[in-house]
Amino acid sequence: MDTTSSQFEIANPPSDGISKVQFAPEDSSLLLVSSWDKTATLYNVDENTVKHKFEHQAAVLDCCFSSNDRAYTGSVDRNVRELELDTGNSRVLGSHDDAIKCVNWCSLTQTLFTGSWDKTIRTWDPRSAEPLQSTYHQPHKVLSMDILDDKLVVAMGNRHIYIYDVRNMSETLQKRESSLKYMTRAIACLPSKDGYASSSTEGRVAVEYFDPSPEVQSKKYAFKCHRQVHGDTEVVYPVNGLAFNPVYGTFATGGSDGIVNFWDGINRKRIRQFPRYPDGIASLAFSHDGKKLAIACSYTYDEACGGT
CATH class of the missing domain: 2.130.10.10 (YVTN repeat-like/Quinoprotein amine dehydrogenase)
Incomplete structure (x- = not known):
């Protein structure tokens, strides 16, 4: 939806609840949508068309871009996937021990951060032969994360919020309630x-x-x-x-x-x-230029959000 003019519905939406909408970092026409229907779909919102649909083995709980032509997903099937948005191909980078709730790209370190219901945060370098770098154990299930520059903010069960410096994940900057x-x-x-x-x-x-x-x-x-x-x-x-x-x-x-x-x-x-x-x-989700807002209107699975 363009916040300065019109509103329209995306053609061929997912067939089940939407978990995340995300615009490409430098192209406001590209929107990635993850869903409980086991797909992540790349749309061209200017043309209102589907560019690629990526099938998964289970519900997809989150998605993020690293660039206009590459993105990542986390799924209930526990796998982290890398999506090639220009070709429509994908590959599994690795896995967690439980469903993956959050995926966030860090431009500063050029690494992927994933948070899971297995009470860990993991980092991945897609450029390496073995993408899994490190595992960082948390006290509760990870429910939401965001990264901006050097700060990673992690929301967990039992109302815990941890703040990290992405350049030194071995230490927690702040532990809050x-x-x-x-x-x-x-x-x-x-x-x-x-x-x-x-x-x-x-x-x-x-x-x-x-x-x-x-x-x-x-x-x-x-x-x-x-x-x-x-x-x-x-x-x-x-x-x-x-x-x-x-x-x-x-x-x-x-x-x-x-x-x-x-x-x-x-x-x-x-x-x-x-x-x-x-x-x-x-x-x-807002587009990078602030001109568009994507609104996912769907059943929200309030009883399946992952923890307390």
Whole structure:
């Protein structure tokens, strides 16, 4: 969807729930979509066509680009796959001991980071004959990850959030407990590079900062969203999608209520609310130029998100 003009539905969408949408790093026409229908599909959104469909052995839980012509996926089948987007070919780089929930490319180190329900983070160098570099054990299942420059932020079960320097994964920079009271659903680094936002199953979003000084920590905040009042009852929905506009710094949230909101984090106010979509919002992604927003409207598998 182009945020400055029109909205349209992608032709030939996945046949089951969508787990992730992701734009190519330098080409806003290329969108990769992973799904519970065991596929990862590359679309040309300008032409509204399918370029390639990559079949997997089980549901695909995450996907990411490393360049405009190469991408990676993590699946319930435990395998990490590299996708050649120009040829439509793929190969298995290796595997985890349980389903792979997160895949993130690090431009700084030119390596792939994967997080799994097996309570590990693993790094892969696709250029090497044996891509598996190292395994880093975590205290709980990995639920969401994001990388920006040298920082890796990892959200896990039991509301744990760990922060790493990608150049030295043997040490944890910070070990935190989420300021949100319920399970983390999504996490995203701030474009300002000084912190991150997280969302929870209980209709809240928190904005936090890396600098542990009291002065900086006093700036962190959390707010309620994606809630509806029906009669005398307030219904609270998980916030599944969280994405920052890389140009303007605003961010979008998407919930199981089928609503997408735009927020001004600096002034702490909502800018816009989109009309309700027919199903929950599973994932959101901005294009690199900030002009397009991909919205995954689909069954979100709220009961199959991987941990508590």
